[in-house]
Every structure is written in structure tokens, then in C-alpha cells.
Amino acid sequence: MHRPVIDWFDEHARDLPWRRPEAGPWGVMVSEFMLQQTPVNRVLPVYEQWLARWPRPADLAAEPPGEAVRAWGRLGYPRRALRLHAAACAIQERHGGEVPDDHAELLALPGVGEYTAAAVASFAFGRRHPVLDTNVRRVFARVVGGVQYPPNATTAAERRLARELLPADEPTAARWAAATMELGALVCTARTPHCARCPVTARCAWRQAGSPAHDGPPRRGQTYAGTDRQVRGKLLAVLREATAPVPQRDLDRVWDEPVQRARALDGLVADGLVEPLADGRYRLPLT
DNA sequence: CACCCGTGGTC
DNA sequence: TGACCAAGGGT
The missing domain is CATH 1.10.340.30 (Hypothetical protein; domain 2)
Structure with missing residues (x-):
């Protein structure tokens, strides 16, 4: 292949x-x-x-x-x-x-x-390393594994397969890594794969099996609305736009629930994304 | 290992 | 329209 x-x-x-x-x-x-x-x-x-x-x-x-x-x-x-x-x-x-x-x-x-x-x-x-990103994992899951999607977390079996399929010489291995990623990104896509344009559709195990739908536990979805992540995003957006340290009240305006708002701000500070000043204002970190 | 971490486009 | 998805990493 x-x-x-x-x-x-x-x-x-x-x-x-x-x-x-x-x-x-x-x-x-x-x-x-x-x-x-x-x-x-x-x-x-x-x-x-x-x-x-x-x-x-x-x-x-x-x-x-x-x-x-x-x-x-x-x-x-x-x-x-x-x-x-x-x-x-x-x-x-x-x-x-x-x-x-x-x-x-x-x-x-x-x-x-x-x-x-x-x-x-x-x-x-140009070094020789197995490159296992979400695209490559999906391509291998389909072409070799015969299933629609790879496991939620990368498994030892996937790493072994990636190592086995890696071409022996360095330049070809690097080319292979880029090629499999690109195939997953452009053709063997998650939602609606373009099998008619796939160079290995004839030997794809998933295709040969009739393209069966994913079977097993649902893949963990990402919720966002109302989460701390959303609040953090809003807080940081204010600080990104600001040219001077920002007073607390300007941050308070982005989210009305005070407990979650404070937790999000504390988290940003703990992560080093935000620097609290002695006067109670906040800014992006200088150190 | 499950969960947390942003944002915007797509069907 | 809302769920799903996008070249992951850290804990």
C-alpha cells in the first residue's frame, strides 16, 4: 500500500x-x-x-x-x-x-x-519515526483494521502497526508519514470519506467489509457551552485585546455567575496565562 | 486512563 | 440546530 x-x-x-x-x-x-x-x-x-x-x-x-x-x-x-x-x-x-x-x-x-x-x-x-496522529490512526483503522474509527486512546497495537508499516529507509519513511497524514486529512476523512478518490480503496479492509458503521461505546464528545473553558476563553479574550492592565470589573462583565467566573480566573492564573497585579488588576504574563 | 484545556466551521 | 470534528499534551 x-x-x-x-x-x-x-x-x-x-x-x-x-x-x-x-x-x-x-x-x-x-x-x-x-x-x-x-x-x-x-x-x-x-x-x-x-x-x-x-x-x-x-x-x-x-x-x-x-x-x-x-x-x-x-x-x-x-x-x-x-x-x-x-x-x-x-x-x-x-x-x-x-x-x-x-x-x-x-x-x-x-x-x-x-x-x-x-x-x-x-x-x-527527514528522520525515521512512526507518526501517529488522528489522521494516520483513522487511515490505519480503516485500511488495515476494517473499522470506521480507531480506539479513543492510542493503543500499543496501533503503535506496533505504525512501526511495522514504516519504510526502512529514512527519506521514504518521512514521505510515508506525510502521505498517510495527508490521505487522512483530504480523502479518508472522519465524516464522509471520499473513497472514490482513494489510492488504496481496492485493498481497504473497511471498504471490503461494506463500510460498517462504528460499533461499540460512543466516542466521547466535547461539550463546551457553559463550561469553564468557555469562561476562560471570554476572560482571556478581554486580556488579549487590552493594551493596559485590566480592572476586575472589566473581567466580571464577561460571565454573570461569580463562582464559576472566579474559578476560571484562578485557573488562568494557576496556568500562568494571566498575571494578577498587586493593585487588583490583571494582564497577560510578563514573566 | 479519563478528563481538562478554545474556537469556529460543517452537515 | 446542535453534535461532531480539527496535525495533542499534561495530569
Whole structure:
């Protein structure tokens, strides 16, 4: 199944800025942080601004973390901005300002988990690592496993399969990783897969089985309305827009339930996303 | 391992 | 219209 997928990728791969050679390892790393749970289309403009402002890890590390949170805009999960800033600081301190090419060293950086470490090593440095993101897991679940969706959490069996399917030589392995991700993103999509355009539809186990619907416990959905996350989002939006420290009363206006509002604000402070001042006002963190 | 963490588009 | 989904990580 490797040849057809890689050939398909050669013809249909999107021209994304972090795939251009000039993006470099730092560009790849920034894109991977931003793409964690955020769609490509919404990442694109923020990515361009980010790289223009902070073309090297050292440039970002030289700024207060709050500037990263502000520049993150509405990408969501703003702790990622904080972690990307912390990763830039660690790269500056531990790696002389250069993004490391070693999987273990990448994994040790803030905000870099198993997926991101493999992705950066593979896409930025051409190294050979199984890259298991939600797209690849879905492709494997269908083509190999014969089921509509992968398990809720990544299993040892999935990791073993990904390792077994990984091509032996480095350049092909990196190509394979990008190709399987792209196939999942463009063709083997979650909702309505485009099997007519799939290069491996003829040997897809799920297709051969008649595309049976997901069977088993319902996949955990995400609720949002009325949660602390929504309140945190509203509070942080006020602070992102502000150019000066914000009085408590301006934050109180975003949510009328005082207990939940206070809990959300406390959480933001605890996470380091918000800095309380001695005079009772709040701002994005300077340290 | 289950849950928490934002935001907006889609069907 | 509301549930589902999007290149996860940390605890």
C-alpha cells in the first residue's frame, strides 16, 4: 500500500508554508504546535505573522510569554502558546538556539509529546519515526483494521502497526508519514470519506467489509457551552485585546455567575496565562 | 486512563 | 440546530 499512497501524495499534496524548504525546523515546530487540534485554514494566517515576527527560537524567547499568548489570537487552547514560548526558551538554553533533531531531546521540550516529537524529527529532519496522529490512526483503522474509527486512546497495537508499516529507509519513511497524514486529512476523512478518490480503496479492509458503521461505546464528545473553558476563553479574550492592565470589573462583565467566573480566573492564573497585579488588576504574563 | 484545556466551521 | 470534528499534551 506504500507505493500508491506515496504516489498519490506526490500528486495531491497541498502546498503548505511549513512544507516549503525555507520553513526550516523552527517553522515546522511552530506549525505543529498550532496544528494541535486546530484546522489548517485557521492556522495559516497566524503562522505567517508568527514566523515574520519571530523567525528564530531566540526571537520568541526574548519576548514575555504574554506576547506569545496575544499573538496566538483565537487559535484556541492558549496554553499551547505558553508552551511554545517555553520550548523556545529551552531551545535557546539547552540547544544553542537550534531546534534539536533527536526524538528524545524534542520530547523533553515543553508542549512536545510523542506525536510532535516524531513529526518534527520526520518532517524537519527527514528522520525515521512512526507518526501517529488522528489522521494516520483513522487511515490505519480503516485500511488495515476494517473499522470506521480507531480506539479513543492510542493503543500499543496501533503503535506496533505504525512501526511495522514504516519504510526502512529514512527519506521514504518521512514521505510515508506525510502521505498517510495527508490521505487522512483530504480523502479518508472522519465524516464522509471520499473513497472514490482513494489510492488504496481496492485493498481497504473497511471498504471490503461494506463500510460498517462504528460499533461499540460512543466516542466521547466535547461539550463546551457553559463550561469553564468557555469562561476562560471570554476572560482571556478581554486580556488579549487590552493594551493596559485590566480592572476586575472589566473581567466580571464577561460571565454573570461569580463562582464559576472566579474559578476560571484562578485557573488562568494557576496556568500562568494571566498575571494578577498587586493593585487588583490583571494582564497577560510578563514573566 | 479519563478528563481538562478554545474556537469556529460543517452537515 | 446542535453534535461532531480539527496535525495533542499534561495530569
